[in-house]
Amino acid sequence: MTPIRGVSPVLEVPFTDDGEIDVSGFRRVIRHVLGTGIGSVMFPGFASEFYKLAEDERRTLTEVLLAETNPRADVLAIIAVQDHATRLAVKRAQEAVAAGADLINLLPPHYLRPSRKALVKHIREVLDAVAPTPVVLQYAPAETGTSLDADVLREIAAKHANLQLVKVESSPPGPLIAELAAGDPPIPAVEGYAGVQLPDAIRRGAVGTQPGCSFTEIYVEIWRRFEDGDDAGGDELHRRLLPYISYWMLDTERIIAAEKLISVRRGLFGSPYCRAPAHRLDAEDIRMIDRFLAEFREFL
Template sequence: MTIDATPTTTTQSRASVATAGDAAALVRGISPVLEVPFTSSGQVDEEGFARVVQYVIGTGVSSMMFPGFASEFYKLTEDERRRLLAILLSTTGPRDDVAAIVAVQDHATMVAAARSRDAVEAGADLINLLPPHLLSPSRAAIVGHVDAVLAAVAPTPVVLQYAPSETGTSLDAEVIGDLARKHANLRLVKVESSPPGRLIGELADAEPPLPAIEGYAGVQLPDAWRRGAVGSQPGCSFTEIYVEIWRLLSGGEVEAGEDLHRRLLPYISYWMLDTELIIAAEKRISYRRGLIGSDYCRAPSHVLDAEELRRIEVFLAEFAELLPDLSEM
Protein backbone atom coordinates (compact mmCIF):
# COMPACT_ATOMS: atom_id res chain seq x y z
CA MET A 1 0.00 0.00 0.00
CA THR A 2 1.57 3.26 -1.13
CA ILE A 3 0.15 6.69 -0.49
CA ASP A 4 1.64 9.86 -1.87
CA ALA A 5 2.69 12.17 0.94
CA THR A 6 2.40 15.25 -1.30
CA PRO A 7 -0.35 17.52 0.06
CA THR A 8 -3.45 17.70 -2.12
CA THR A 9 -5.56 20.78 -2.61
CA THR A 10 -8.07 19.27 -0.21
CA THR A 11 -5.59 18.70 2.61
CA GLN A 12 -4.13 22.15 2.07
CA SER A 13 -7.60 23.68 2.38
CA ARG A 14 -8.14 21.64 5.57
CA ALA A 15 -4.93 23.11 6.94
CA SER A 16 -6.28 26.56 6.16
CA VAL A 17 -9.44 25.78 8.10
CA ALA A 18 -7.29 24.57 10.99
CA THR A 19 -5.23 27.73 11.05
CA ALA A 20 -8.45 29.71 11.38
CA GLY A 21 -8.95 27.93 14.69
CA ASP A 22 -12.01 25.85 13.77
CA ALA A 23 -10.22 22.52 14.11
CA ALA A 24 -9.64 23.02 17.83
CA ALA A 25 -13.41 22.87 18.33
CA LEU A 26 -13.34 19.30 17.01
CA VAL A 27 -11.08 18.16 19.86
CA ARG A 28 -13.95 17.36 22.17
CA GLY A 29 -15.15 14.14 23.72
CA ILE A 30 -12.95 11.13 23.00
CA SER A 31 -9.87 11.79 20.85
CA PRO A 32 -7.99 8.48 20.42
CA VAL A 33 -4.27 8.07 19.87
CA LEU A 34 -3.73 5.76 16.91
CA GLU A 35 -1.78 2.55 17.35
CA VAL A 36 0.63 1.31 14.67
CA PRO A 37 0.26 -2.35 13.74
CA PHE A 38 3.31 -4.35 12.72
CA THR A 39 3.49 -7.62 10.86
CA SER A 40 4.63 -10.73 12.74
CA SER A 41 8.13 -10.02 11.42
CA GLY A 42 8.11 -6.45 12.74
CA GLN A 43 7.43 -4.48 9.57
CA VAL A 44 4.92 -1.62 9.58
CA ASP A 45 1.52 -2.87 8.39
CA GLU A 46 0.30 0.09 6.35
CA GLU A 47 -2.99 -1.54 5.34
CA GLY A 48 -3.56 -2.40 8.98
CA PHE A 49 -2.93 1.22 9.96
CA ALA A 50 -5.45 2.39 7.37
CA ARG A 51 -8.00 0.02 8.97
CA VAL A 52 -7.20 1.48 12.39
CA VAL A 53 -7.89 4.99 11.07
CA GLN A 54 -11.19 3.90 9.51
CA TYR A 55 -12.21 2.07 12.67
CA VAL A 56 -11.56 5.10 14.88
CA ILE A 57 -13.56 7.38 12.57
CA GLY A 58 -16.35 4.82 12.61
CA THR A 59 -16.74 5.11 16.37
CA GLY A 60 -18.04 8.65 15.90
CA VAL A 61 -15.13 10.64 17.30
CA SER A 62 -14.26 14.04 15.87
CA SER A 63 -10.47 13.98 16.27
CA MET A 64 -7.55 11.57 16.55
CA MET A 65 -3.83 11.87 17.20
CA PHE A 66 -0.72 10.36 15.64
CA PRO A 67 1.99 9.53 16.55
CA GLY A 68 1.84 9.36 20.34
CA PHE A 69 3.19 6.99 22.95
CA ALA A 70 0.39 4.57 22.00
CA SER A 71 1.72 4.73 18.41
CA GLU A 72 5.22 3.70 19.61
CA PHE A 73 6.55 6.82 17.90
CA TYR A 74 9.97 6.21 19.43
CA LYS A 75 10.25 2.92 17.50
CA LEU A 76 9.44 4.30 14.04
CA THR A 77 11.90 5.37 11.36
CA GLU A 78 11.48 8.76 9.75
CA ASP A 79 10.29 7.14 6.53
CA GLU A 80 7.75 4.97 8.37
CA ARG A 81 6.44 7.97 10.23
CA ARG A 82 6.11 9.93 6.98
CA ARG A 83 4.24 7.12 5.20
CA LEU A 84 1.86 6.53 8.08
CA LEU A 85 1.13 10.23 8.39
CA ALA A 86 0.31 10.33 4.67
CA ILE A 87 -2.21 7.51 5.19
CA LEU A 88 -3.87 9.38 8.04
CA LEU A 89 -4.04 12.71 6.23
CA SER A 90 -5.31 11.14 3.01
CA THR A 91 -8.25 9.84 5.04
CA THR A 92 -9.01 12.93 7.14
CA GLY A 93 -8.22 15.42 4.39
CA PRO A 94 -11.53 15.20 2.51
CA ARG A 95 -13.54 15.44 5.74
CA ASP A 96 -14.50 18.54 7.70
CA ASP A 97 -15.90 16.59 10.66
CA VAL A 98 -12.68 14.88 11.84
CA ALA A 99 -9.46 16.65 12.84
CA ALA A 100 -6.02 15.06 12.54
CA ILE A 101 -3.75 16.01 15.43
CA VAL A 102 -0.10 15.45 14.53
CA ALA A 103 2.25 14.97 17.47
CA VAL A 104 5.75 16.43 17.63
CA GLN A 105 8.18 15.11 20.24
CA ASP A 106 11.57 16.26 18.94
CA HIS A 107 14.02 17.42 21.59
CA ALA A 108 15.80 20.04 19.47
CA THR A 109 13.77 23.23 19.13
CA MET A 110 14.71 23.86 15.51
CA VAL A 111 13.83 20.27 14.57
CA ALA A 112 10.50 20.41 16.41
CA ALA A 113 9.61 23.69 14.71
CA ALA A 114 10.51 22.33 11.28
CA ARG A 115 8.57 19.10 11.79
CA SER A 116 5.56 21.07 13.00
CA ARG A 117 5.62 23.32 9.93
CA ASP A 118 5.97 20.29 7.64
CA ALA A 119 2.97 18.63 9.30
CA VAL A 120 0.82 21.73 8.81
CA GLU A 121 1.86 21.97 5.16
CA ALA A 122 0.94 18.28 4.71
CA GLY A 123 -2.57 18.89 6.06
CA ALA A 124 -2.45 18.51 9.84
CA ASP A 125 -5.31 20.29 11.56
CA LEU A 126 -3.57 20.66 14.92
CA ILE A 127 -0.11 20.09 16.35
CA ASN A 128 0.34 18.19 19.63
CA LEU A 129 3.58 19.38 21.21
CA LEU A 130 5.43 17.30 23.79
CA PRO A 131 8.04 19.56 25.44
CA PRO A 132 11.68 18.41 25.55
CA HIS A 133 12.68 16.29 28.52
CA LEU A 134 15.90 14.39 27.78
CA LEU A 135 18.72 15.31 30.20
CA SER A 136 16.36 17.48 32.27
CA PRO A 137 16.33 20.85 30.47
CA SER A 138 15.59 23.89 32.62
CA ARG A 139 12.10 25.32 32.81
CA ALA A 140 13.31 28.37 30.89
CA ALA A 141 14.60 26.11 28.11
CA ILE A 142 11.32 24.21 28.00
CA VAL A 143 9.30 27.42 27.82
CA GLY A 144 11.59 28.73 25.09
CA HIS A 145 11.06 25.52 23.10
CA VAL A 146 7.27 25.72 23.36
CA ASP A 147 7.33 29.44 22.57
CA ALA A 148 9.35 28.86 19.38
CA VAL A 149 7.13 26.05 18.07
CA LEU A 150 3.94 28.00 18.77
CA ALA A 151 5.35 30.93 16.81
CA ALA A 152 6.54 28.69 13.98
CA VAL A 153 3.09 27.24 13.21
CA ALA A 154 0.82 30.19 14.09
CA PRO A 155 -2.10 30.43 13.64
CA THR A 156 -2.48 26.62 13.49
CA PRO A 157 -3.96 25.37 16.79
CA VAL A 158 -1.56 23.61 19.17
CA VAL A 159 -2.23 21.13 21.97
CA LEU A 160 0.45 21.28 24.67
CA GLN A 161 1.03 17.81 26.14
CA TYR A 162 1.92 17.77 29.82
CA ALA A 163 3.04 14.26 30.78
CA PRO A 164 5.26 14.54 33.87
CA SER A 165 5.20 10.82 34.69
CA GLU A 166 6.65 9.91 31.29
CA THR A 167 8.96 12.90 30.88
CA GLY A 168 9.69 14.45 34.26
CA THR A 169 8.82 17.85 32.80
CA SER A 170 7.36 20.28 35.35
CA LEU A 171 5.04 23.08 34.27
CA ASP A 172 2.17 24.82 36.02
CA ALA A 173 -0.96 26.77 35.15
CA GLU A 174 0.77 30.14 35.50
CA VAL A 175 3.53 29.28 33.03
CA ILE A 176 1.09 27.68 30.58
CA GLY A 177 -1.25 30.66 30.94
CA ASP A 178 1.57 33.07 30.10
CA LEU A 179 2.25 31.11 26.92
CA ALA A 180 -1.45 31.14 26.00
CA ARG A 181 -1.67 34.90 26.49
CA LYS A 182 1.31 35.37 24.19
CA HIS A 183 0.23 32.80 21.59
CA ALA A 184 -3.44 32.66 20.64
CA ASN A 185 -2.87 29.34 18.87
CA LEU A 186 -2.18 27.52 22.14
CA ARG A 187 -5.71 26.21 22.28
CA LEU A 188 -5.68 23.13 24.51
CA VAL A 189 -3.58 21.31 27.09
CA LYS A 190 -3.41 17.53 27.32
CA VAL A 191 -3.06 16.97 31.07
CA GLU A 192 -1.47 13.68 32.11
CA SER A 193 -0.38 14.53 35.62
CA SER A 194 -1.55 12.26 38.43
CA PRO A 195 -4.13 13.30 39.36
CA PRO A 196 -4.96 15.73 36.54
CA GLY A 197 -8.01 17.41 38.03
CA ARG A 198 -6.42 20.32 39.87
CA LEU A 199 -4.43 21.53 36.86
CA ILE A 200 -7.48 21.09 34.62
CA GLY A 201 -9.46 23.32 36.98
CA GLU A 202 -6.69 25.91 37.24
CA LEU A 203 -6.44 26.11 33.46
CA ALA A 204 -10.21 26.52 33.17
CA ASP A 205 -10.05 29.42 35.65
CA ALA A 206 -7.14 31.13 33.87
CA GLU A 207 -7.46 34.27 31.78
CA PRO A 208 -8.08 33.42 29.05
CA PRO A 209 -9.61 30.06 30.03
CA LEU A 210 -7.63 27.21 28.51
CA PRO A 211 -9.54 23.99 27.75
CA ALA A 212 -7.92 20.71 28.77
CA ILE A 213 -8.19 17.13 27.65
CA GLU A 214 -7.31 14.27 29.95
CA GLY A 215 -4.88 11.56 28.90
CA TYR A 216 -3.32 8.66 30.77
CA ALA A 217 -5.77 6.08 29.36
CA GLY A 218 -8.74 7.82 30.95
CA VAL A 219 -7.90 6.57 34.44
CA GLN A 220 -9.24 9.82 35.94
CA LEU A 221 -11.84 10.53 33.26
CA PRO A 222 -14.91 11.22 35.48
CA ASP A 223 -12.97 13.54 37.78
CA ALA A 224 -11.45 15.33 34.80
CA TRP A 225 -14.92 15.74 33.27
CA ARG A 226 -16.33 17.14 36.53
CA ARG A 227 -13.50 19.68 36.68
CA GLY A 228 -14.17 20.94 33.17
CA ALA A 229 -12.10 18.79 30.81
CA VAL A 230 -13.53 18.99 27.30
CA GLY A 231 -12.31 15.53 26.29
CA SER A 232 -10.11 12.54 26.94
CA GLN A 233 -7.34 11.07 24.80
CA PRO A 234 -6.82 7.34 25.43
CA GLY A 235 -5.50 4.62 23.15
CA CYS A 236 -7.74 3.32 20.39
CA SER A 237 -8.28 -0.42 20.80
CA PHE A 238 -11.56 -0.11 22.69
CA THR A 239 -12.65 3.40 21.75
CA GLU A 240 -16.32 2.41 21.98
CA ILE A 241 -16.13 2.08 25.77
CA TYR A 242 -14.67 5.55 26.21
CA VAL A 243 -17.20 7.04 23.78
CA GLU A 244 -20.03 5.50 25.79
CA ILE A 245 -18.63 6.76 29.10
CA TRP A 246 -18.35 10.27 27.68
CA ARG A 247 -21.84 10.08 26.15
CA LEU A 248 -23.34 9.11 29.48
CA LEU A 249 -21.49 11.76 31.48
CA SER A 250 -22.15 14.61 29.06
CA GLY A 251 -25.74 13.47 28.47
CA GLY A 252 -26.69 13.81 32.13
CA GLU A 253 -26.48 10.10 32.97
CA VAL A 254 -23.60 10.71 35.33
CA GLU A 255 -24.18 7.73 37.61
CA ALA A 256 -24.31 5.35 34.64
CA GLY A 257 -21.15 6.89 33.19
CA GLU A 258 -19.31 6.55 36.48
CA ASP A 259 -20.51 2.96 36.85
CA LEU A 260 -19.18 2.05 33.41
CA HIS A 261 -15.87 3.73 34.22
CA ARG A 262 -15.67 1.80 37.50
CA ARG A 263 -15.98 -1.43 35.50
CA LEU A 264 -13.16 -0.34 33.22
CA LEU A 265 -10.88 1.05 35.92
CA PRO A 266 -9.35 -2.23 37.26
CA TYR A 267 -8.06 -3.01 33.78
CA ILE A 268 -6.70 0.37 32.71
CA SER A 269 -5.22 1.17 36.13
CA TYR A 270 -3.16 -2.03 35.94
CA TRP A 271 -2.15 -1.59 32.30
CA MET A 272 -1.10 2.02 32.94
CA LEU A 273 1.44 0.92 35.54
CA ASP A 274 3.85 0.85 32.59
CA THR A 275 3.59 2.49 29.18
CA GLU A 276 4.91 -0.55 27.33
CA LEU A 277 2.41 -2.73 29.20
CA ILE A 278 -0.63 -0.81 28.05
CA ILE A 279 0.73 -0.68 24.49
CA ALA A 280 1.06 -4.48 24.50
CA ALA A 281 -2.35 -4.94 26.09
CA GLU A 282 -4.11 -2.62 23.63
CA LYS A 283 -2.44 -4.30 20.67
CA ARG A 284 -3.54 -7.68 21.98
CA ILE A 285 -7.10 -6.39 22.29
CA SER A 286 -7.05 -5.01 18.74
CA TYR A 287 -5.66 -8.31 17.49
CA ARG A 288 -8.30 -10.36 19.31
CA ARG A 289 -11.03 -8.10 17.96
CA GLY A 290 -9.81 -8.66 14.41
CA LEU A 291 -8.73 -5.07 13.79
CA ILE A 292 -5.03 -5.82 13.22
CA GLY A 293 -3.32 -8.95 11.95
CA SER A 294 -0.61 -9.17 14.61
CA ASP A 295 -0.06 -7.97 18.16
CA TYR A 296 3.69 -7.62 17.55
CA CYS A 297 5.50 -4.88 19.48
CA ARG A 298 9.02 -3.88 18.50
CA ALA A 299 11.65 -4.69 21.11
CA PRO A 300 12.32 -3.62 23.72
CA SER A 301 8.72 -4.18 24.74
CA HIS A 302 6.56 -5.67 27.46
CA VAL A 303 5.84 -9.36 26.86
CA LEU A 304 2.43 -10.21 28.26
CA ASP A 305 2.51 -13.16 30.63
CA ALA A 306 -0.15 -15.86 30.97
CA GLU A 307 -2.15 -14.00 33.63
CA GLU A 308 -2.10 -10.74 31.66
CA LEU A 309 -3.30 -12.58 28.56
CA ARG A 310 -6.05 -14.24 30.60
CA ARG A 311 -7.22 -10.91 31.98
CA ILE A 312 -7.49 -9.52 28.47
CA GLU A 313 -9.86 -12.39 27.63
CA VAL A 314 -11.88 -11.54 30.76
CA PHE A 315 -11.97 -7.90 29.65
CA LEU A 316 -13.19 -8.82 26.16
CA ALA A 317 -15.94 -11.01 27.61
CA GLU A 318 -17.05 -8.38 30.13
CA PHE A 319 -17.38 -5.63 27.54
CA ALA A 320 -18.53 -7.77 24.62
CA GLU A 321 -21.74 -5.76 24.24
CA LEU A 322 -19.70 -2.66 23.41
CA LEU A 323 -16.88 -4.26 21.40
CA PRO A 324 -18.05 -5.77 18.11
CA ASP A 325 -15.93 -8.10 15.99
CA LEU A 326 -13.90 -5.95 13.57
CA SER A 327 -12.50 -8.73 11.38
CA GLU A 328 -14.82 -7.89 8.49
CA MET A 329 -13.64 -4.29 8.13
Protein backbone atom coordinates in the same frame (compact mmCIF):
# COMPACT_ATOMS: atom_id res chain seq x y z
CA MET B 1 -14.96 26.89 21.01
CA THR B 2 -12.18 24.38 21.51
CA PRO B 3 -11.30 22.44 18.32
CA ILE B 4 -11.37 19.15 20.26
CA ARG B 5 -14.25 17.82 22.30
CA GLY B 6 -15.02 14.35 23.62
CA VAL B 7 -12.95 11.28 22.80
CA SER B 8 -9.86 11.86 20.67
CA PRO B 9 -8.01 8.54 20.38
CA VAL B 10 -4.26 8.13 19.93
CA LEU B 11 -3.71 5.71 17.05
CA GLU B 12 -1.66 2.56 17.55
CA VAL B 13 0.83 1.26 14.98
CA PRO B 14 0.48 -2.39 13.99
CA PHE B 15 3.57 -4.32 12.95
CA THR B 16 3.89 -7.59 11.08
CA ASP B 17 5.26 -10.66 12.85
CA ASP B 18 8.73 -9.80 11.52
CA GLY B 19 8.57 -6.25 12.90
CA GLU B 20 7.76 -4.22 9.77
CA ILE B 21 5.04 -1.58 9.87
CA ASP B 22 1.69 -2.96 8.75
CA VAL B 23 0.41 -0.12 6.56
CA SER B 24 -2.83 -1.81 5.55
CA GLY B 25 -3.48 -2.70 9.19
CA PHE B 26 -2.89 0.92 10.18
CA ARG B 27 -5.40 2.04 7.55
CA ARG B 28 -7.97 -0.39 8.98
CA VAL B 29 -7.35 1.01 12.47
CA ILE B 30 -7.93 4.55 11.21
CA ARG B 31 -11.15 3.65 9.41
CA HIS B 32 -12.45 1.68 12.37
CA VAL B 33 -11.74 4.49 14.83
CA LEU B 34 -13.26 7.12 12.53
CA GLY B 35 -16.37 4.94 12.40
CA THR B 36 -16.95 5.21 16.14
CA GLY B 37 -18.22 8.78 15.89
CA ILE B 38 -15.17 10.58 17.26
CA GLY B 39 -14.28 14.08 16.05
CA SER B 40 -10.48 13.89 16.09
CA VAL B 41 -7.54 11.48 16.24
CA MET B 42 -3.92 11.94 17.24
CA PHE B 43 -0.76 10.40 15.79
CA PRO B 44 1.89 9.52 16.79
CA GLY B 45 1.85 9.40 20.59
CA PHE B 46 3.22 7.10 23.25
CA ALA B 47 0.42 4.68 22.33
CA SER B 48 1.78 4.73 18.76
CA GLU B 49 5.30 3.80 19.94
CA PHE B 50 6.59 6.94 18.22
CA TYR B 51 9.98 6.41 19.84
CA LYS B 52 10.37 3.13 17.92
CA LEU B 53 9.56 4.45 14.45
CA ALA B 54 12.10 5.35 11.76
CA GLU B 55 11.62 8.70 10.03
CA ASP B 56 10.45 7.14 6.78
CA GLU B 57 7.98 4.90 8.64
CA ARG B 58 6.60 7.84 10.55
CA ARG B 59 6.25 9.84 7.33
CA THR B 60 4.47 6.98 5.56
CA LEU B 61 1.99 6.46 8.38
CA THR B 62 1.29 10.19 8.67
CA GLU B 63 0.56 10.33 4.95
CA VAL B 64 -1.85 7.40 5.30
CA LEU B 65 -3.66 9.13 8.15
CA LEU B 66 -3.95 12.48 6.38
CA ALA B 67 -5.17 10.79 3.20
CA GLU B 68 -8.07 9.43 5.28
CA THR B 69 -8.86 12.61 7.23
CA ASN B 70 -8.20 15.45 4.79
CA PRO B 71 -11.27 14.76 2.60
CA ARG B 72 -13.53 14.74 5.68
CA ALA B 73 -14.97 17.86 7.30
CA ASP B 74 -16.19 15.96 10.36
CA VAL B 75 -12.85 14.83 11.78
CA LEU B 76 -9.59 16.57 12.72
CA ALA B 77 -6.09 15.11 12.46
CA ILE B 78 -3.75 16.01 15.32
CA ILE B 79 -0.14 15.39 14.34
CA ALA B 80 2.33 15.11 17.20
CA VAL B 81 5.79 16.66 17.46
CA GLN B 82 8.19 15.23 20.04
CA ASP B 83 11.60 16.33 18.75
CA HIS B 84 14.07 17.42 21.40
CA ALA B 85 15.83 20.01 19.22
CA THR B 86 13.76 23.15 18.71
CA ARG B 87 14.95 23.45 15.11
CA LEU B 88 13.71 19.94 14.33
CA ALA B 89 10.44 20.42 16.20
CA VAL B 90 9.71 23.60 14.23
CA LYS B 91 10.49 21.88 10.94
CA ARG B 92 8.36 18.83 11.71
CA ALA B 93 5.44 20.96 12.87
CA GLN B 94 5.55 23.14 9.75
CA GLU B 95 5.74 20.10 7.49
CA ALA B 96 2.74 18.55 9.24
CA VAL B 97 0.67 21.70 8.77
CA ALA B 98 1.68 21.91 5.11
CA ALA B 99 0.61 18.28 4.66
CA GLY B 100 -2.85 18.95 6.07
CA ALA B 101 -2.65 18.55 9.85
CA ASP B 102 -5.52 20.34 11.58
CA LEU B 103 -3.72 20.63 14.91
CA ILE B 104 -0.25 20.05 16.29
CA ASN B 105 0.35 18.15 19.53
CA LEU B 106 3.60 19.36 21.10
CA LEU B 107 5.49 17.31 23.67
CA PRO B 108 8.17 19.58 25.18
CA PRO B 109 11.79 18.35 25.24
CA HIS B 110 12.84 16.37 28.30
CA TYR B 111 16.14 14.58 27.67
CA LEU B 112 18.87 15.75 30.09
CA ARG B 113 16.36 17.93 31.96
CA PRO B 114 16.32 21.25 30.09
CA SER B 115 15.58 24.30 32.24
CA ARG B 116 12.08 25.74 32.44
CA LYS B 117 13.33 28.79 30.53
CA ALA B 118 14.56 26.52 27.73
CA LEU B 119 11.25 24.62 27.71
CA VAL B 120 9.23 27.82 27.40
CA LYS B 121 11.47 29.09 24.60
CA HIS B 122 11.03 25.81 22.71
CA ILE B 123 7.25 25.92 23.10
CA ARG B 124 7.03 29.56 22.02
CA GLU B 125 9.11 28.97 18.89
CA VAL B 126 6.95 26.08 17.75
CA LEU B 127 3.78 28.05 18.45
CA ASP B 128 5.09 30.99 16.41
CA ALA B 129 6.19 28.71 13.56
CA VAL B 130 2.75 27.19 12.96
CA ALA B 131 0.43 30.07 13.92
CA PRO B 132 -2.52 30.28 13.53
CA THR B 133 -2.77 26.46 13.49
CA PRO B 134 -4.05 25.32 16.92
CA VAL B 135 -1.59 23.54 19.20
CA VAL B 136 -2.19 21.04 22.01
CA LEU B 137 0.60 21.17 24.58
CA GLN B 138 1.15 17.73 26.10
CA TYR B 139 2.08 17.70 29.79
CA ALA B 140 3.17 14.18 30.74
CA PRO B 141 5.39 14.48 33.83
CA ALA B 142 5.41 10.75 34.64
CA GLU B 143 6.86 9.88 31.23
CA THR B 144 9.12 12.92 30.81
CA GLY B 145 9.89 14.40 34.22
CA THR B 146 8.95 17.82 32.81
CA SER B 147 7.61 20.32 35.34
CA LEU B 148 5.20 23.03 34.19
CA ASP B 149 2.44 24.80 36.09
CA ALA B 150 -0.72 26.73 35.33
CA ASP B 151 0.93 30.15 35.70
CA VAL B 152 3.61 29.32 33.13
CA LEU B 153 1.05 27.87 30.73
CA ARG B 154 -1.20 30.94 31.06
CA GLU B 155 1.79 33.19 30.45
CA ILE B 156 2.47 31.38 27.19
CA ALA B 157 -1.20 31.32 26.15
CA ALA B 158 -1.57 35.05 26.77
CA LYS B 159 0.93 35.74 23.98
CA HIS B 160 0.16 32.81 21.70
CA ALA B 161 -3.50 32.52 20.78
CA ASN B 162 -2.90 29.22 18.99
CA LEU B 163 -2.06 27.45 22.27
CA GLN B 164 -5.63 26.25 22.52
CA LEU B 165 -5.43 23.13 24.66
CA VAL B 166 -3.29 21.38 27.23
CA LYS B 167 -3.24 17.60 27.42
CA VAL B 168 -2.92 16.96 31.15
CA GLU B 169 -1.38 13.64 32.12
CA SER B 170 -0.25 14.50 35.62
CA SER B 171 -1.51 12.22 38.37
CA PRO B 172 -4.17 13.17 39.23
CA PRO B 173 -4.96 15.49 36.32
CA GLY B 174 -8.07 17.10 37.81
CA PRO B 175 -6.53 19.89 39.90
CA LEU B 176 -4.44 21.27 37.02
CA ILE B 177 -7.39 20.97 34.63
CA ALA B 178 -9.54 23.03 37.02
CA GLU B 179 -6.78 25.58 37.58
CA LEU B 180 -6.28 26.07 33.85
CA ALA B 181 -10.03 26.48 33.27
CA ALA B 182 -10.34 29.07 36.04
CA GLY B 183 -7.45 31.28 34.91
CA ASP B 184 -7.15 34.35 32.72
CA PRO B 185 -6.98 33.44 29.95
CA PRO B 186 -8.81 30.16 30.61
CA ILE B 187 -7.12 27.23 28.87
CA PRO B 188 -9.23 24.18 27.98
CA ALA B 189 -7.69 20.81 28.80
CA VAL B 190 -8.01 17.24 27.65
CA GLU B 191 -7.18 14.29 29.87
CA GLY B 192 -4.93 11.41 28.88
CA TYR B 193 -3.34 8.50 30.72
CA ALA B 194 -5.90 5.97 29.43
CA GLY B 195 -8.77 7.74 31.19
CA VAL B 196 -7.88 6.37 34.62
CA GLN B 197 -9.17 9.57 36.25
CA LEU B 198 -11.71 10.44 33.56
CA PRO B 199 -14.83 11.12 35.71
CA ASP B 200 -12.93 13.48 37.99
CA ALA B 201 -11.36 15.21 34.98
CA ILE B 202 -14.79 15.74 33.40
CA ARG B 203 -16.20 17.18 36.62
CA ARG B 204 -13.28 19.57 36.83
CA GLY B 205 -13.81 20.86 33.32
CA ALA B 206 -11.94 18.60 30.86
CA VAL B 207 -13.26 19.12 27.35
CA GLY B 208 -11.98 15.79 26.05
CA THR B 209 -9.97 12.66 26.63
CA GLN B 210 -7.14 11.09 24.59
CA PRO B 211 -6.86 7.37 25.36
CA GLY B 212 -5.55 4.60 23.14
CA CYS B 213 -7.74 3.38 20.31
CA SER B 214 -8.37 -0.36 20.66
CA PHE B 215 -11.63 0.06 22.60
CA THR B 216 -12.64 3.58 21.65
CA GLU B 217 -16.32 2.67 21.81
CA ILE B 218 -16.21 2.29 25.61
CA TYR B 219 -14.72 5.75 26.10
CA VAL B 220 -17.28 7.21 23.68
CA GLU B 221 -20.08 5.67 25.73
CA ILE B 222 -18.66 6.94 29.03
CA TRP B 223 -18.32 10.44 27.57
CA ARG B 224 -21.83 10.32 26.11
CA ARG B 225 -23.33 9.43 29.48
CA PHE B 226 -21.63 12.30 31.26
CA GLU B 227 -22.47 14.73 28.47
CA ASP B 228 -26.14 13.66 28.67
CA GLY B 229 -26.18 14.31 32.42
CA ASP B 230 -26.13 10.61 33.33
CA ASP B 231 -23.28 10.91 35.83
CA ALA B 232 -24.28 7.72 37.63
CA GLY B 233 -24.20 5.77 34.37
CA GLY B 234 -20.84 7.27 33.41
CA ASP B 235 -19.40 6.46 36.81
CA GLU B 236 -20.76 2.91 36.66
CA LEU B 237 -19.22 2.13 33.26
CA HIS B 238 -15.92 3.73 34.26
CA ARG B 239 -15.86 1.66 37.47
CA ARG B 240 -16.15 -1.48 35.36
CA LEU B 241 -13.30 -0.34 33.11
CA LEU B 242 -11.00 0.92 35.87
CA PRO B 243 -9.55 -2.41 37.10
CA TYR B 244 -8.29 -3.10 33.59
CA ILE B 245 -6.89 0.30 32.62
CA SER B 246 -5.38 1.01 36.05
CA TYR B 247 -3.45 -2.29 35.86
CA TRP B 248 -2.38 -1.83 32.25
CA MET B 249 -1.25 1.76 32.91
CA LEU B 250 1.19 0.65 35.61
CA ASP B 251 3.60 0.49 32.67
CA THR B 252 3.18 2.30 29.34
CA GLU B 253 4.64 -0.65 27.43
CA ARG B 254 2.15 -2.95 29.16
CA ILE B 255 -0.91 -1.04 27.95
CA ILE B 256 0.57 -0.81 24.44
CA ALA B 257 0.93 -4.60 24.37
CA ALA B 258 -2.54 -5.13 25.85
CA GLU B 259 -4.24 -2.77 23.40
CA LYS B 260 -2.51 -4.42 20.46
CA LEU B 261 -3.74 -7.86 21.47
CA ILE B 262 -7.24 -6.44 21.96
CA SER B 263 -7.12 -5.04 18.41
CA VAL B 264 -5.92 -8.39 17.05
CA ARG B 265 -8.73 -10.19 18.89
CA ARG B 266 -11.14 -7.68 17.31
CA GLY B 267 -9.79 -8.38 13.82
CA LEU B 268 -8.27 -4.95 13.13
CA PHE B 269 -4.86 -6.36 12.20
CA GLY B 270 -3.00 -9.64 12.30
CA SER B 271 -0.11 -9.44 14.77
CA PRO B 272 0.26 -8.14 18.35
CA TYR B 273 3.99 -7.63 17.75
CA CYS B 274 5.67 -4.82 19.71
CA ARG B 275 9.20 -3.75 18.86
CA ALA B 276 11.72 -4.49 21.59
CA PRO B 277 12.25 -3.38 24.23
CA ALA B 278 8.64 -4.10 25.03
CA HIS B 279 6.36 -5.69 27.60
CA ARG B 280 5.69 -9.35 26.88
CA LEU B 281 2.22 -10.44 27.93
CA ASP B 282 2.20 -13.57 30.07
CA ALA B 283 -0.60 -16.14 30.31
CA GLU B 284 -2.46 -14.23 33.03
CA ASP B 285 -2.19 -10.97 31.08
CA ILE B 286 -3.80 -12.71 28.12
CA ARG B 287 -6.56 -14.22 30.27
CA MET B 288 -7.27 -10.74 31.62
CA ILE B 289 -7.63 -9.38 28.09
CA ASP B 290 -10.05 -12.18 27.21
CA ARG B 291 -12.10 -11.40 30.35
CA PHE B 292 -12.15 -7.76 29.32
CA LEU B 293 -13.42 -8.59 25.83
CA ALA B 294 -16.13 -10.82 27.27
CA GLU B 295 -17.24 -8.25 29.84
CA PHE B 296 -17.49 -5.39 27.34
CA ARG B 297 -18.71 -7.30 24.28
CA GLU B 298 -21.92 -5.24 24.23
CA PHE B 299 -19.85 -2.20 23.24
CA LEU B 300 -17.22 -3.90 21.08
